[in-house]
Amino acid sequence: MNRTARLYALVEELRAAAPRPLTVAALAARFEVGTRTVQRDLQALMAAGVPVRTTPGRGGGWSIDPAMTLPPIRFTADEASALAAALAAADASVPYAGAARTAAQKIAASLTGPASAAARELAARIVALPSRTDSAVRDAVEQALTDDMVLRLSYVDAAGRESDRVVEPAGLLTADGRWYLIAWCRTRRAGRGFRLDRIATAVPTGERAHPHDLAELLLGSAGAGAAHPAALGPLAPVRSL
Known part of the structure; x- marks a missing residue:
């Protein structure tokens, strides 16, 4: 399993267990990777704006707020391409561009198969001039x-x-x-x-x-x-x- 697929699977694993927290050790065993790898993945999800959180101490671990996330959405190749084009237009000059960037990261992490390939191929063909908006x-x-x-x-x-x-x-x-x-x-x-x-x-x-x-x-x-x-x-x- 590559990292993108694992990040997506981590979110779904935490969602399925919510609100009960899961330990890093349990997640590492589930995905057959080291605990350091899982820890890095969870930190990356947090940095991308995914509502994961850690609770220290006995009985603690990592959990996700299911009310703040969407259930899995299966995009077609055309839908994924349309999203790639729309998000490309959300450069620094448009309102809520920062939120659009984190949304793009989440969408990219969830795409698989033909949808992922279509979105990435189109993204490689889109360029934009720098914004003039402060x-x-x-x-x-x-x-x-x-x-x-x-x-x-x-x-x-x-x-x-x-x-x-x-x-x-x-x-x-x-x-x-x-x-x-x-x-x-x-x-x-x-x-x-x-x-x-x-x-x-x-x-x-x-x-x-x-x-x-x-x-x-x-x-x-x-x-x-x-x-x-x-x-x-x-x-x-x-x-x-």
Whole structure:
């Protein structure tokens, strides 16, 4: 069994035993490898974001939170290729790129057979230019959307003019390969779109933002016809933009 297959099998072994912990010795015997190998594998899973944890002392060992993981998913070769292409687009310029990277690692660890070969072959044929979006800006926007927090922005418009804005984030719009933060701008007292690669700085204020309807903020703008991407249909609430 190669390491990728073993990592996947380790997760399933821990899931099957959950919430009961398994010792490194028991896992090593199960996969017929040394305890150091198992320890390295478990540390690699933890570093990749898999919710495994260790409990020291008598009766302890390694376990996994089944509520934080998905059951096994069998991808076809076409589905695996589609995922590889979609994840390639999630470079450092897009929101939640860090989470996309760890998701890609988990998917890669779970793929086997033709699906794995198809995804890896396509991945070898995709390249991307470096991003111009500041990672600190992206992280601040992600956190503000997750926690509904007000942001203070330093923004450079298309003419190169810089201005300071205090905004209440409502959502994200993607168009023509660009990402925009859609927010209520307190400075302009209106809904505005801020292109992520034109945000020079983004600082959380710690203040809770008022709720704003994304569709209402887009009314009268170039983004008024925006709709939820089809791929997100099963995740999005039953309402239309």
